[in-house]
Amino acid sequence: MSNEGNNLSELLQIRRDKLQKLKEMGKDPFKIEKYEPTHHSKTIIDNFDEMEGKSVVLAGRIMSRRGQGKVGFYDIQDSEGRIQMFAKKDLIGEEEYELLKTYDIGDIIGLEGEVFKTKMGEVSIRAKKIDLLSKSLQILPDKWHGLKDQDLRYRQRYTDLIVNPDVKETFMLRSKIMKAIKEYLDNRGYLEVETPILNTIAGGASARPFITHHNTLDIDMYLRIANELYLKRLIVGGFDKVYEMGRMFRNEGMSIKHNPEYTAVELYEAYADYKDMMEITENVVAFAAEKALGTTKIEYQGIELDLTPPWNRLSMEEAVKKYARVDFEEINTDEEAIKAGKEKGIEIKPGMTRGHIINELFEEYCEEHLIQPTFITHHPVEVSPLAKRNPEDPRKTNRFEAFINTWEIANAFSELNDPIDQKERFDAQLEQREAGDEEAHMMDLDFVNALEVGLPPTGGLGIGIDRLIMILTNKSSIRDVLLFPTMKPIE
DSSP, rough: OOOOHHHHHHHHHHHHHHHHHHHTTOGGGGGGOOOOOOOOOHHHHHTHHTTTTTTEEEEEEEEEOOOTTEEEEEEEOOOEEEEEEEEEEHHOHHHHHHHHHHOOTTTTTEEEEEHHHHTOOEEEEEEEEEEEEEESSOOOTTTTTOOOOHHHHTTTHHHHHHOOOOHHHHHHHEEEEEEEEHHHHHHHOEOOOOOEEESSSSOOOEEEEEEOTTTTTTTEEEEEEOOHHHHHHHHHOOOOOEEEEEEEOOOOOBBEEEEEEEEEEEEEETTOHHHHHHHHHHHHHHHHHHHHSSSSSEEEEEEEEEOOOOOOEEHHHIIIIIEEEEEESSSOSSHHHHHHHHHTTOOOOTTTOOOHHHHHHHHHHGGGGGGGGGEEOOOOOOHHHHHHHHTTTEEEEEEEEETTTTTTEEEEBBBBOOOOHHHHHHHHHHHHTTTOTTOOOOOOOHHHHHHHHHHEEEEEEEEHHHHHHHHTOOOOSGGSSOOSSOOOOOO
């Protein structure tokens, strides 16, 4: 072991020895069960004029200490921020003061004292009584070097939150954004519901699921990849407006935009269409930005983004014509489309049709240009198995995806409610599965049955919450907006 390792072990041992000594003195901090603070740091500092001279009780973690002899200054961090504790031997007694001098950075204390301002003008608490509530047996990163190792920050989020206050602010903003989205939908008369996370069929999207096993029923089950098909069943059952915000699970790659579990909101409205969903999308995003940040004009990684409705609108074929320079008004057969795709360097796979080529060209050539909020509409039917066909051109669907900063943040359509068409599309998806496409949709006969009972014309929308929060909080990785992102275990 290196000297550094030996030194660390010695420092950790010293903390354990201190704890043992406290126990022998009958002052075991871990036996304290309850402590009742009356105030928090920021509240005291912000309201000093009213608080001056008042007695307060506060609890928090020692983050730094200065001074020697008969007087000490300690920075105490609680859930709101930091405040200075002024400790004087004459005020708290010699025995307690000597004990305080043995406390370490990271220890959690309870503090009773009087609010005052030092000669330097810093709002502080003059300690009268101090209790050790928890002994820290680990060593926090110091305030100068901080916790810089990104991997360690994600693994030890508890330490990250202690030493990097801006991280805590991000997750407080996350909570505000999610509450604002719910508030917007609640105000529009939507009912929040809960649907199963464990499914017998992985449906509602094209994705590879996580598989688990139910012992009692002796069947494989899937963590949901979407909650779409359950929510549509509720519209069949007579609810007009429903939504659910929660975790989805996809057994796919990881990147700065992808985590195996992520948060999404899906909503469905009877007698509405994809245009209504567009209006909801741009307005709910603007509402959340206004609530959390106070503005709809934000900066993301140096780029100015204007979230103010209305957003840009462009059909997928228009986008392909504009950015890939391929005009599908003049390409009507699969053969012509495949030829055009090959000329543009698209990898041609078995079973590809005109619609697949349009989608591939869009992903390859167009997405990178969609920086300002943009709706891409009228996706090919081949890549939209749950969307209603466009009456003017049945090769297209009445669907849109919303893009911000080149990322897809929402997907929506006028829902397919024709059970015969739906069954045929499921059959086509099954053929793709049998050809080796693990992300193709599974057959869900009960859902077809629900459509046969009767689904009214319906608009549906899904929004990726984590990506939206990344944009609104100016974070470049999804791991920065997930409290506990998925990490490979340390062997």
